[in-house]
Amino acid sequence: MSLLARRTLIVAGLTIAAVAVALGIEYVLSPRSDQPLGHTQTGHAIGWAGLLLILLVFAYPIRKRFAKDRRWPKGWFQVHKAFGILGPILILIHSGAHFHALVPVLAMVAMGLVVVSGIAGQVLHYLALRTLNEQQRELAHQGLSEAEIQSRLHDLAGQEKTFRVWQCIHAPLTATFVVLMLLHIGGALYFGGL
Amino acid sequence: MKCLPANVFPLVLGATVIVVGWLGWASTRDPESLWAPGDLSRYHADVKSCTQCHEPFRGATTAKCSSCHSVKKFAAKSKPAVRDFHLEVMQKAQPCLACHTEHRGALAQITTGAMINPHGEFIFRATGTRTCTACHAIAAAKGGRLSLLDNAAVRDLIGEGEGAHRPGKFADCLRCHVGGQLEIEGD
Numbered sequence: 058m059s060l061l062a063r064r065t066l067i068v069a070g071l072t073i074a075a076v077a078v079a080l081g082i083e084y085v086l087s088p089r090s091d092q093p094l095g096h097t098q099t100g101h102a103i104g105w106a107g108l109l110l111i112l113l114v115f116a117y118p119i120r121k122r123f124a125k126d127r128r129w130p131k132g133w134f135q136v137h138k139a140f141g142i143l144g145p146i147l148i149l150i151h152s153g154a155h156f157h158a159l160v161p162v163l164a165m166v167a168m169g170l171v172v173v174s175g176i177a178g179q180v181l182h183y184l185a186l187r188t189l190n191e192q193q194r195e196l197a198h199q200g201l202s203e204a205e206i207q208s209r210l211h212d213l214a215g216q217e218k219t220f221r222v223w224q225c226i227h228a229p230l231t232a233t234f235v236v237l238m239l240l241h242i243g244g245a246l247y248f249g250g251l
Numbered sequence: 252m253k254c255l256p257a258n259v260f261p262l263v264l265g266a267t268v269i270v271v272g273w274l275g276w277a278s279t280r281d282p283e284s285l286w287a288p289g290d291l292s293r294y295h296a297d298v299k300s301c302t303q304c305h306e307p308f309r310g311a312t313t314a315k316c317s318s319c320h321s322v323k324k325f326a327a328k329s330k331p332a333v334r335d336f337h338l339e340v341m342q343k344a345q346p347c348l349a350c351h352t353e354h355r356g357a358l359a360q361i362t363t364g365a366m367i368n369p370h371g372e373f374i375f376r377a378t379g380t381r382t383c384t385a386c387h388a389i390a391a392a393k394g395g396r397l398s399l400l401d402n403a404a405v406r407d408l409i410g411e412g413e414g415a416h417r418p419g420k421f422a423d424c425l426r427c428h429v430g431g432q433l434e435i436e437g438d
Contacts, residue, residue, distance in 0.1 A: 091359050092352070095288070158285055158287055159274075159285045160285050228259075228260075229262070229263035232260070240271070240274065246308055250308060
C-alpha cells in the first residue's frame with residue numbers, strides 16, 4: 058500500500074470515527090428520542106461554542122492576508138487546523154442526525170465540504186512537499202549541483218502546485234458556509250427567540 | 252494551474268446569491284421545510300404561517316398561544332379537569348412552553364412529560380377536586396415529578412381510606428372501588 062493510500066485511509070478512518078462519536082454523544086445527551094439535543098439549552102450552548110471555535114479558525118487567513126511583517130502565521134495555522142476540526146465536531150454534536158429544515162442542512166453540507174477539502178488539501182500538500190524534499194536530498198546525494206537539482210525538481214514542484222487546487226474549493230466554499238450558517242443562526246433566533 | 256480563489260470567488264459568490272435568493276423565495280411558499288426543526292403536530296396542522304405562533308426574536312410566546320387558546324375557549328370547550336387546570340395556569344401567567352412544545356412530528360405528543368392520571372376520573376369524583384394540582388405539587392425542575400400535598404383534600408382522602416389509602420395503594424383506585432363505586436364491597 059502506498060504512503061498516500063495509507064494516509065488517506067487513516068484520515069478517512071479518523072474522520073468517520075469523529076463523526077460517529079459526535080453523533081453518539083448527541084444521542085446520549087438528547088433527553089428523549091423526540092427531543093433532540095439541539096432543541097435544549099445544552100444543545101444551544103454547544104452550538105454557540107462550536108461557532109466560537111469556527112470564528113477563531115478565521116484568524117489564520119486574516120493574519121496571513123493582513124500581517125504587517127508578511128510572515129506566515131504558523132501558530133494561527135495550528136489553531137486553524139485544530140479548531141477547524143473541533144468546531145465542526147461541536148456543531149455535529151449540536152445538530153445530531155436530525156435533518157428537517159433545509160437551511161441548516163445546507164449549512165451542514167457546506168461545513169462538511171469545507172472541512173473535508175481542508176483535510177484533503179492538508180494531507181496532499183504535506184505528501185507533495187515530503188516527496189519534493191526527498192527527491193532534493195537524493196539528487197544532492199548523487200552530487201548534482203544546485204542548479205541541476207532545481208532544474209530537475211521544476212516539474213515536481215509544478216505537480217505540487219496542482220495540489221493547491223483544493224484551495225479553489227476550500228476558501229470560496231467557506232464563504233458559502235458562512236452565509237448559510239448566518240442564515241441558520243438568524244432564523245433560529247428569529248423563530249426561537251433571543 | 253490558474254485556479255486561484257480570486258478567480259473562483261465571483262462564481263461561488265454568484266451561486267451563493269442564487270441559493271440565498273431561492274431560499275428567500277421558498278420561505279414565502281413553504282417556510283416549514285426551510286426553517287422548522289420538525290413537522291407540526293396534528294393539533295396545529297391547520298396553522299397557516301409561522302408568525303401565527305412565533306413573535307420575531309421572541310419565539311413562541313404565551314400571548315400568541317392565548318390568541319387561539321383563550322380563557323373563553325377553555326371555558327366553553329374543554330373537559331372540566333383540563334379547563335380548570337389551564338384557567339389556573341393562565342391566571343398565574345405561567346408560560347405555555349413550560350409544558351408544551353411543537354415541531355416534533357405529526358404524531359408526536361406536544362405536552363412534555365405528559366402525565367397520565369393513574370387514578371382516572373374517579374379521583375375527582377371521590378375527592379371533589381378538579382385538577383391534579385389540588386393534591387399534587389408538580390416540580391418542573393425535576394422533569395414534572397409529583398409530590399403529594401399536605402392539605403385538607405389529601406388528609407380527608409387518607410382518613411377515609413382507613414389505612415388503605417397509602418403510598419403504593421393510591422394509584423389504582425378501581426382495584427378496590429370496582430366499577431367506580433365509592434363504597435367498597437364488604438364495608
